[in-house]
Amino acid sequence: MARGPGVLPAVVVVGVLKSTGAYPAREQIAAWAGLEQAKAPAKAPNIKVVLPMSGGCCGGGSRSC
DSSP: OOOOGGGOSEEEETTEEEEESSOOOHHHHHHHHTOOOOOOOSSOOOOOOOOOOSSSTTSTTOOOO
């Protein structure tokens, strides 16, 4: 039974066609897998990354790189 590329993506779970033509939401995938979806934290943690930018072979006026 050919339907063409318009039905892609197709999701099959344990031999049963669950979804065609669109990417399923995480909640749908979790339900099909029998999983409970974890709740996202109310606020993401504030992470600050500081990288050293001077010195080394490519900074600080060095001619070797």
